Amino acid sequence: MALTMYQLSIPALVRGLGVLTKLLDKAEAFAEEKGIPTDDLVHARLAPDMLTLAGQVQRVSDTSKGLVGRLTSIEVPRFPDEEKTFDELRQRIAKSVAFLETVRPVDLEDSDSREVVLNFPNLKVTLTGEEYLLKFVLPNFYFHLTTAYDILRHKGVPLGKADFLSLTA
Incomplete structure (x- = not known):
């Protein structure tokens, strides 16, 4: 039996968001233990032209919601990018x-062939739903999740691969 668009997306996105929550929990505990202002972590970035930790979390959220918006008829909630804590x-x-968690497998049926148009500055890309999931959503989601992890590691938060893979308690 072939994997469905739902199986390839929603469980992975929910799991990744759960991992991100655990990373933030560890980061906050680290900041409290070391007497580091939590703002220093929330607003940290790896390079001046990269997004902050908050921006990485926002992109993980937006990418996961965007999948649903582009591949279903479900209205996607909009969250302003105002998080500071x-x-x-x-x-x-x-x-x-x-x-x-409100998305059902039936909502993504036949979405693999749906046309998705992505508009970037100076670039317009047309993909099938399957291409969109495999070539944009999952790589983009994990890019920002990994970058959030990397920012926290760079700031000294004691994280390891098992934390990213969610293999720890």
């Missing part, structure tokens, strides 16, 4: 998960 970031993640 760990609590606000966790709330955004929780709202994203709650939204994804």
Whole structure:
């Protein structure tokens, strides 16, 4: 039996958002333990032209919601990019998960052949739903999730591969 668009997307996105929540929990505990202002972590970035940790969380959220918006007729909630604290970031993640959990397998049936147009500055890309999931959504989602992890590691948060893979308690 072939995997469905639902099986390839929603469970992976929900799991990744859960991993991100755990990373934020560890980061906040680290900041409290070391006496580091949590703002230093929330607004940290790897390079001056990259998004902050908050921006990475926002893109993970937006990418997961965008999949549903582009491949179904379900209305997607809009969240302004205003999070400034760990609590606000966790709330955004929780709202994203709650939204994804409303999506049913039937909602994504036949979405593999749906046309998706992505408009970037100086670039317009047309993909099938399957291409959109495999060539944009999953790579983009994991890029921003990994970058959030990398920012926290760079700031000294004691994270390891098992945390990213969610293999720890």
